[in-house]
Amino acid sequence: MKMLAYGMITGIAFGFLLQKGRVLRYDKQLGALLLKDMTIIKFMLSSVLVGMVGVYLLVDFELAKLSIKATVLGGNIVGGLIFGIGWGLLGYCPGTSAGALAEGRWDALWGILGMLAGAAVFAETFSFMKKTVLTWGDFGKITLPAILGINHWIIIVLAIIGGLALLRFFERKGL
Amino acid sequence: MSKQLLEDKGWNPYLAGSLSGIVSVLSVWIAGQFLGASTTFVRSVGLLEQLFSSERVGQMEYFIKTTPKIDWQWMFVVGIFIGALIAAKTSNSFRWEGLPDLWQQRFGPKSKAKRAIFAFSGGAIAMYGARLADG
Numbered sequence: 001m002k003m004l005a006y007g008m009i010t011g012i013a014f015g016f017l018l019q020k021g022r023v024l025r026y027d028k029q030l031g032a033l034l035l036k037d038m039t040i041i042k043f044m045l046s047s048v049l050v051g052m053v054g055v056y057l058l059v060d061f062e063l064a065k066l067s068i069k070a071t072v073l074g075g076n077i078v079g080g081l082i083f084g085i086g087w088g089l090l091g092y093c094p095g096t097s098a099g100a101l102a103e104g105r106w107d108a109l110w111g112i113l114g115m116l117a118g119a120a121v122f123a124e125t126f127s128f129m130k131k132t133v134l135t136w137g138d139f140g141k142i143t144l145p146a147i148l149g150i151n152h153w154i155i156i157v158l159a160i161i162g163g164l165a166l167l168r169f170f171e172r173k174g175l
Numbered sequence: 176m177s178k179q180l181l182e183d184k185g186w187n188p189y190l191a192g193s194l195s196g197i198v199s200v201l202s203v204w205i206a207g208q209f210l211g212a213s214t215t216f217v218r219s220v221g222l223l224e225q226l227f228s229s230e231r232v233g234q235m236e237y238f239i240k241t242t243p244k245i246d247w248q249w250m251f252v253v254g255i256f257i258g259a260l261i262a263a264k265t266s267n268s269f270r271w272e273g274l275p276d277l278w279q280q281r282f283g284p285k286s287k288a289k290r291a292i293f294a295f296s297g298g299a300i301a302m303y304g305a306r307l308a309d310g
Contacts, residue, residue: 006206007247011254013198014210018255019262021191026275043192050196055203064203069309079308086301089293091275094305095212097298098252099259104271107278110291114298119216120224121299122306126237129307167189 015099018043024099026091026107033088038175045163052159056152066143073137075129090114182268208247213305215252218243 018024023040031037058064087093090111092100097115100108122129145152185191199210221243225232232238263269273287282289 003206003208003247004245004250006202006208007250008254008257010198010202010206010208010210011251011256012258012261013254014195014251015255015258015260016262017186017191017195017198017258019259019268020186020266021188021195022185022268023188023191024259027277030275030277039188042188043195046189046192047196047199050193051199054196054200058200058204064207067209072309076308079304079306079310082304083301083308083310084304086297086299086304089297090301091278091294091297093212094216094302095210095252095255098212098256102256102259103263104269105273105275106271107273107275107290107294110294111298111301114295114300115213115216115302116220116223117295118299118302119213119220119306122303123217123221123235123237126235126240130236133307 015102018096018099019103024092024096024103025105026100029087029091029093029096036175038170042167042170045167049160049163052156056156068141068143071137071139071142072134073139074133074135078133086118183266185266185268206247208251210251211248212252212255213302213310214241215249216302217241217306218246218249 021039021043022028023043028037028039032040055064055066059066090097092108092111094115097108097111101112143152144155148155202208202210217237218241221232221238221241222245224238225243232243260269274282274284274290278286278290
């Protein structure tokens with residue numbers, strides 16, 4: 001019950017910020033895919049960089065544990081390509097479609113229904129995928145610092161430098 | 176036009192994004208939960224399918240792995256709706272519309288059926304890919 005309340009509160013804060021950042025809209029999502037308006041990339045990258053530092057601080061102080069997903073090239077690459085096609089057609093992401101609907105953009109409802117259908121189809125085909133695509137290039141639960149054998153803060157600093165360089169490029173190009 | 180009716184410009188995306196990063200860190204710290212949304216669609220459709228044939232759902236490998244239930248993430252997705260609704264209503268940016276501007280420029284104002292087909296199939300394809308990538 002406590003966890004459900006935490007989920008709701010976290011969602012309200014996150015949904016509020018998504019709307020304030022104006023990243024829920026179809027035009028913004030398509031803008032990024034057309035490489036014309038990088039607002040959502042600015043939002044996502046800021047969130048990732050801050051989250052990365054904060055989560056690793058928690059891990060270093062033993063206040064939290066990482067939740068690492070397995071790197072399965074088959075699933076990650078094929079799934080990523082399929083996701084991109086769907087995202088381009090819909091113009092909303094799974095998480096933001098609920099927020100877009102809340103903004104009154106009710107075409108998101110078609111997307112939500114479609115996503116439920118896609119989830120149902122995936123559940124039906126999971127056993128087949130598990131024996132095929134999801135066995136291709138399975139590296140297990142790896143991280144960059146672990147495979148390179150270096151301290152995670154080196155990767156974090158490099159990621160921040162790379163991220164800031166990309167954002168600076170967007171600003172210079174007026175994207 | 177009175178000032179109150181104007182939509183605000185929203186916040187700087189760097190500010191809103193960074194604050195959302197802090198929200199994600201607090202969530203990991205306090206609840207031990209990383210933010211995500213797509214598993215919720217699997218659990219939801221499992222709950223719907225259970226209404227029709229709970230026996231079948233109980234035997235499906237994927238629903239054994241991802242139990243259909245209302246959990247932290249399910250409430251998180253509902254929360255996104257509520258949070259976005261509050262932000263939209265308090266900034267005059269709530270707008271009831273079925274065709275996005277960019278879509279309408281390309282396909283015209285009478286393309287609601289086309290939008291429905293594209294959005295539905297796009298959603299289905301996107302969710303299939305997201306689940307395959309375990310994202």
